[in-house]
Amino acid sequence: MHTIVCIKQVPDPETPSASFRIDTATNKVIPAQGIAPVVDPYGENAVEAALQVKDKLGGTVTAISMGDKAAREALKHVMSMGVDEGILLDDPAFQDGDSYATARTLAAAIQKTADDPKFGPFDLVLCGRQSSDTDMGQVGPGLAELLGIPSTTIALKIEVSDGTARVERIAEDGRDVIDLTLPGLVTISNEVGSPRYPTLRGIMAAAKKEVTTWGAADLGLSPSDVGRNGSRQRLRRLFIPVRDSKCEMIEADTIPEAAVKLALRLREAKII
Amino acid sequence: MPAGVLIYAEQRDGRSAPIVAELLGIGRTLANALGEPLVAMVFGNGVSNEIKQDLVARGVVRVVAVDHPLLEHYQVEPYVDALERVVRQVDPAIVLLGQTFQCRDLAPRLAFRLGTGLCMDCVELSIEPQTRLLVEIKPVFGGNARAEFVCEEPRPQMATIRAKAFEAAVPDAGRSGSIESLTVDLDPSKVRARVIEHTVATTTGGLKLEDARIVVSGGRGMGSEENFQPVEALASVFGGAVAASRGAVDAGYQPTERQVGLSGKVVTPDLYVAIAISGASQHMAGCTGSKCIVALNRDADAAIFKFAQFGVVGTWQQFLPAFTEKVRELLKD
Numbered sequence: 176m177h178t179i180v181c182i183k184q185v186p187d188p189e190t191p192s193a194s195f196r197i198d199t200a201t202n203k204v205i206p207a208q209g210i211a212p213v214v215d216p217y218g219e220n221a222v223e224a225a226l227q228v229k230d231k232l233g234g235t236v237t238a239i240s241m242g243d244k245a246a247r248e249a250l251k252h253v254m255s256m257g258v259d260e261g262i263l264l265d266d267p268a269f270q271d272g273d274s275y276a277t278a279r280t281l282a283a284a285i286q287k288t289a290d291d292p293k294f295g296p297f298d299l300v301l302c303g304r305q306s307s308d309t310d311m312g313q314v315g316p317g318l319a320e321l322l323g324i325p326s327t328t329i330a331l332k333i334e335v336s337d338g339t340a341r342v343e344r345i346a347e348d349g350r351d352v353i354d355l356t357l358p359g360l361v362t363i364s365n366e367v368g369s370p371r372y373p374t375l376r377g378i379m380a381a382a383k384k385e386v387t388t389w390g391a392a393d394l395g396l397s398p399s400d401v402g403r404n405g406s407r408q409r410l411r412r413l414f415i416p417v418r419d420s421k422c423e424m425i426e427a428d429t430i431p432e433a434a435v436k437l438a439l440r441l442r443e444a445k446i447i
Numbered sequence: 448m449p450a451g452v453l454i455y456a457e458q459r460d461g462r463s464a465p466i467v468a469e470l471l472g473i474g475r476t477l478a479n480a481l482g483e484p485l486v487a488m489v490f491g492n493g494v495s496n497e498i499k500q501d502l503v504a505r506g507v508v509r510v511v512a513v514d515h516p517l518l519e520h521y522q523v524e525p526y527v528d529a530l531e532r533v534v535r536q537v538d539p540a541i542v543l544l545g546q547t548f549q550c551r552d553l554a555p556r557l558a559f560r561l562g563t564g565l566c567m568d569c570v571e572l573s574i575e576p577q578t579r580l581l582v583e584i585k586p587v588f589g590g591n592a593r594a595e596f597v598c599e600e601p602r603p604q605m606a607t608i609r610a611k612a613f614e615a616a617v618p619d620a621g622r623s624g625s626i627e628s629l630t631v632d633l634d635p636s637k638v639r640a641r642v643i644e645h646t647v648a649t650t651t652g653g654l655k656l657e658d659a660r661i662v663v664s665g666g667r668g669m670g671s672e673e674n675f676q677p678v679e680a681l682a683s684v685f686g687g688a689v690a691a692s693r694g695a696v697d698a699g700y701q702p703t704e705r706q707v708g709l710s711g712k713v714v715t716p717d718l719y720v721a722i723a724i725s726g727a728s729q730h731m732a733g734c735t736g737s738k739c740i741v742a743l744n745r746d747a748d749a750a751i752f753k754f755a756q757f758g759v760v761g762t763w764q765q766f767l768p769a770f771t772e773k774v775r776e777l778l779k780d
Contacts, residue, residue: 186588188588188589188729191750192591192727192728192750192753193750195588195591195592197592204588204592273564274555274565275558275559275564278559304551304710305710307588307589308587308588309587309594310568310585310586310587310588310589310709311567311568311585312551312555312567313554313555313558313565313567314555315555316523316551316552316553316555316556316559317555317556317558317559319556320527320555320556320559320560321559324639325523325524325639325640326523326552326556326640327523327552327640328548328551328552329548329551329552331703344548344552345548345703346548346549346645347459347464347547347548347549348459348647348648349645349646349647349648350644350645350646350648351642351644351645352642352643352644352645352646353640353641353642353643354640354641354643355639355640355641356639356640359639359640364710365693365697365710366703369697406564407558407562407563407564407565407598407601408564408565408566408596408597408598409596409597409598409599410594410595410596411595411596411597412594412595413587413592413593413594413595414592414593414595415591415592415593416592416593418753418754420753420754420755420756422742422752422753422754422755422756422757422758423756423757423758424752424757424758424759424760425757425758425759426759429765430759430761430762430765430766430769431765431766431768431769432769433759433761433766434759434761434765434766434767434769434770434773435769435770435773437741437757437759437770438770438773438774438777439773439777440757441718441739441741441757442777444739446717446718446738446739447685447718447774447777447778
């Protein structure tokens with residue numbers, strides 16, 4: 176059983192709003208001082224889901240990440256959680272790509288792993304349901320479309336047996352249960368479980384392992400296929416919206432008194 | 448020459464999803480700006496005339512309906528195939544869908560199948576006069592920022608809209624439009640993502656969170672499932688619904704169905720009471736559409752006070768009983 180997990184390194188989403196800054200000249204986030212980037216949270220849940228599958232069925236887990244050298248840290252982190260191999264897709268040509276260009280690059284990498292004896296054919300691809308920077312959620316299902324494999328999204332639970340993944344997903348008014356014929360792709364929500372902490376043994380094992388690095392040429396992709404040139408969408412502007420609401424703080428000698436005052440104020444304002 | 452705005456009129460349980468009226472609202476605005484037709488596509492197995500007429504009443508000049516047994520219940524593969532067929536037939540400049548759980552599954556596959564750009568969870572959409580491009584604005588970084596996208600060459604330009612971000616189109620029985628059927632061949636043996644079970648969540652008191660006029664929401668600071676009793680009591684006095692932040696849901700205090708936020712539900716009640724909620728952007732993404740936000744937090748610097756219209760600094764233990772009692776008294780009048 177070979178599971179591939181796609182992860183991404185992102186600015187820490189726990190960064191306080193007050194520290195959030197944008198460079199409007201480059202349309203990029205200015206990393207907050209002293210706050211290290213992290214593996215995108217739903218991506219980490221996807222790693223956890225992959226490791227749960229490995230716990231049950233054995234086999235291997237390979238993590239792939241498109242990013243610069245700093246993304247190696249993200250791969251090492253998940254390898255210390257128990258992921259067996261890490262692949263970094265690093266090439267200046269990959270930069271500033273939209274979901275389409277990103278999925279295209281990941282698809283080429285996944286197809287390459289299938290032919291590479293170090294990794295072998297995959298049974299399952301897992302992604303987070305959306306990354307915390309773009310909050311798009313396109314790369315997962317889009318990647319499945321490019322690979323020609325079935326997919327489902329926003330999984331709460333996943334169980335693999337006999338070439339099928341049984342997935343419970345969130346639907347509008349409740350839940351759906353999907354039987355996915357493998358090879359297939361599933362995007363993962365946090366309900367699958369909190370990501371396990373790396374063990375000391377895992378950290379030491381990951382430290383000894385090499386992260387495989389591939390560029391555009393390794394994937395048989397030309398610059399026009401990837402990054403900005405391979406994109407279908409163009410980001411024109413990144414901005415922080417102006418918030419102009421003022422909060423009326425209700426005060427009193429005690430909090431129960433303030434509570435009563437608030438109720439009266441809301442009645443006065445015809446809100447209740 | 449691609450032209451027109453094509454809306455995906457998502458159906459659930461024999462009715463158009465609530466977001467369809469909102470799609471038609473913004474769809475009409477965009478179609479008018481382009482001077483091009485507003486078209487809708489609807490899928491199922493025997494879609495009723497009422498549904499098609501309602502689309503026309505809300506401003507659609509052309510309804511394309513596809514009926515097929517494989518489309519009776521949503522499954523991603525036959526739906527992407529059927530939608531692709533209609534999109535190629537209609538050849539629109541723009542395709543709009545709702546940011547629903549169904550479309551999060553379906554829209555990316557459809558966009559990639561068509562080789563075009565997709566912007567999801569848009570809160571603003573407009574036509575740029577000089578270029579006639581669809582300008583798409585969506586929240587990013589958990590709501591800390593907004594991103595503006597365009598899809599310059601590939602067609603159609605695709606976007607999904609966030610619930611309650613756009614005004615709903617109002618029906619006018621005097622409107623007219625054409626209704627046509629399109630036959631699509633779908634192969635059941637090609638389905639590799641099969642829905643084998645669909646369960647509907649039971650809502651307590653029959654009040655759907657998204658429809659509640661008043662919502663009382665608790666955060667991780669509530670501390671336990673039992674501690675949500677006072678939150679439930681306040682909601683009950685208001686005749687409203689109970690919600691929770693992701694932190695409270697992750698901690699097991701409340702079920703996923705009550706989660707409000709970027710990865711939960713978007714609510715736009717008249718009154719949103721946030722108890723022990725810090726006000727992280729991801730949560731606010733689910734409730735900033737509320738008419739009035741009232742916040743209680745023991746931290747005077749909590750971000751929630753930047754979003755609320757009224758606030759009290761204090762603990763929920765000291766606030767809720769007194770507040771609930773006074774509200775109960777006031778509502779009796």
